[in-house]
Amino acid sequence: MTEWCAEGERLYAAALRAGRIARKDAETAPCLMEFALLHPDPDDPNWLRPVLPAVALSRQLGPLEYEITQRRRLAVELAETFQPFLALGTQVTSTSDSITVLEGGERINAALNMATAQCRTEMLTVQPSDRMSERSLLRGLERDKPLIERGVRIRTLYQHTARYNPEQLAYAARLSEGKAEYRTIDELVERLIICDEAVAFIPARDDQQVALELRHPGLIRYLIKLFEYLWDRAVPLSTGKPYEAALDGITEIQHSIAKLLVEGHVDEAIARRLGMNVRTCRAHIAKLATALGSGSRAQLGYLIAQSGILEQEG
Structure with missing residues (x-):
């Protein structure tokens, strides 16, 4: 129309x-x-x-009033249909209503929009680093800006690689101004969003097309404790510390790579866990090998273990 x-x-x-x-x-x-x-x-x-305006208005209101009448009739019919089951439902003890499966990007975004619209105190988010498209950036701004305007505190965790992601840096710059805080840490596994200690969202599938909406108080308390644990160990986005070399000539991100190498992870797995591409990961491995004087991949693992750099970490 x-x-x-x-x-x-x-x-x-x-x-x-x-x-x-x-x-x-x-x-x-x-x-x-x-x-x-x-x-x-x-x-x-x-x-x-x-x-005449009165005639035109009547013509426009007629279909709307008819639709409203039909929807009210449907609401009454649904209420009558479910009435016999309501009493039975109170006899069932279950936590299934505190975990909702959301399938499809449209439904996930609708649930997120509703939760953030109702958020009044604080929103906590964990965002593993990836390239933010212009569309997702604008969608995030549309969702988060009203939160800040009504005084909601936002704390977001990225991976260290976000420091080289212009889209994420631009997003943080648009929303900071003291009302939103951003920190980075070496390794984050999955996304997490928590609103007002009341509702949390986590992915249920790697393709991000299925998510879980959690409203169980015990689960939310656990996730908040996990967030605070990571937050205390993270570095404010405004500092350059994660990529500065320590006294041993090895950066914090290279310490993280060394730890994963000793655990036996291949380059692709390390890159995925640290939120960087494989080429960048291998460049860091090469610098790590040079710093430790390693001539081969097998020797590098041995030298990492012998150097004691993992004991110095944290």
Whole structure:
């Protein structure tokens, strides 16, 4: 349906004052005919005459009132249908209503939008680093900006690699100003969003198309403790510390890579866990090998273990 337009308002008012309007003038405002505000002049096809406002309003309200009546009737029928089951439902003890499976990006975003709209105190988020598209950036701004405007505190955890992601840096810059805090840490596994200690969202599938909406108090308390544990060990986004070399010439991110190498992870797995591409991961491994004087991958693992750098970490 065509939306009401400012040009339509002007022309309809002019037609009411003059009693008619030239057909060619009305072509600039399709909403006039869409809302049936004009009808052909029976005496001259080049002119249109205005429909009285009261008549036009009645015509527009009629279908809406009919739809409202039909929906009210449906609501009554649904209530009557479920009435016999309500008493039975109170006899069942279950936590299934505190865990909701959300399938599909549209449904997930709708649930997130509702939760953030109801958030009044604080929102905690864990966001493993990836490239933020312009669309997701704008969607995040639309969701988070109203939170800040009404005084909600936002704390977000990224991986250290977010420091080289211009989209995420731009997003943080748009929302900071003391009301939102951003920190980075070497390794994050999955996304997490918590609103007001009341509802949390976690992914249920790797493709991000299925999520769980959690409202169980015990689960939410556990997730908040996990977030605080990570937050205390993270570094504010405004500092350069994670990529500065320590006294041993090895950066914090290289310490993280060394730990995963000793655990036996391959390059692809290390890159995925640290939120970087494989090429960048291998560049860090090469620098680590140079710093420790390693000539081979097998020797590198041995030298890491012998150097004691993992004991120095944290």
